[in-house]
Amino acid sequence: MNNFSPNMIKTYQACPKKYYFQYVENINVPKSAVPFEKGKKIHALANYYLQKIKIDRIETALTGAEHEIWELLKQNPFYNMECVKSEFALSIKLGYLSPENDCASYWLGGRLDALVHSGGDYFILDYKTGSIPKNPRYDPQTMVYLLCADRYLKDYNLLSFVYIDLKNKQNHVIEFNSVLKTQYEQELYKICTQITSDSLYKCNPEFCKFCEFNKICRR
Numbered sequence: 001m002n003n004f005s006p007n008m009i010k011t012y013q014a015c016p017k018k019y020y021f022q023y024v025e026n027i028n029v030p031k032s033a034v035p036f037e038k039g040k041k042i043h044a045l046a047n048y049y050l051q052k053i054k055i056d057r058i059e060t061a062l063t064g065a066e067h068e069i070w071e072l073l074k075q076n077p078f079y080n081m082e083c084v085k086s087e088f089a090l091s092i093k094l095g096y097l098s099p100e101n102d103c104a105s106y107w108l109g110g111r112l113d114a115l116v117h118s119g120g121d122y123f124i125l126d127y128k129t130g131s132i133p134k135n136p137r138y139d140p141q142t143m144v145y146l147l148c149a150d151r152y153l154k155d156y157n158l159l160s161f162v163y164i165d166l167k168n169k170q171n172h173v174i175e176f177n178s179v180l181k182t183q184y185e186q187e188l189y190k191i192c193t194q195i196t197s198d199s200l201y202k203c204n205p206e207f208c209k210f211c212e213f214n215k216i217c218r219r
């Protein structure tokens with residue numbers, strides 16, 4: 001059995017060699033924390049707020065720019081819906097019978113920023129202080145989280161993934177349906193099989209400039 005997160009899949013899609021360094025050899029290269037600090041603070045605050053934990057003291061410690069982003073999130077109509085759970089860890093098992101009648105299975109999972117609802121309509125929220133994915137409908141995070149929530153909820157009227165784009169002040173909504181479900185299952189199964197059967201882990205020089213393994217990679 002193999003476990004995969006959306007980040008693992010994204011890393012492999014970007015560069016198999018990077019996946020090898022990070023997840024096969026488990027090499028840890030320190031990254032600059034600065035670009036992630038703002039996002040981390042907003043995510044922590046958003047989680048406390050939905051859990052009805054007092055946050056007044058944390059709010060006063062925000063910078064002007066952080067405060068502006070936090071206010072934007074608080075006013076977002078999706079964020080104001082009834083919360084099912086925030087920082088919600090979910091997983092799903094994908095497995096099919098191969099032509100040889102041999103069943104390969106993969107566990108896929110992650111942590112949703114929040115799952116909210118309005119009646120029978122459910123929404124997976126993802127707060128973005130940076131950019132949203134280039135192809136959000138088929139991003140591994142979208143696919144994995146929607147399949148997980150679909151399996152968890154079982155009975156619902158509507159299920160959607162919402163990227164709350166705080167940088168550009170807009171919401172990007174992807175509505176789940178049975179066609180997407182089949183596509184996602186097939187696509188994710190294909191990628192997981194590709195990762196587990198790879199032994200070469202080829203380089204993709206397209207991403208070398210910003211890669212933290214740049215100094216140790218002999219490409």
Ligand code: SF4
Pocket residue numbers: 015016017018019021203204205206207208209211212213214217218219
């Ligand atoms: S330096 Fe380039 S080829 Fe090497 S792991 Fe990073 S992205 Fe891949």
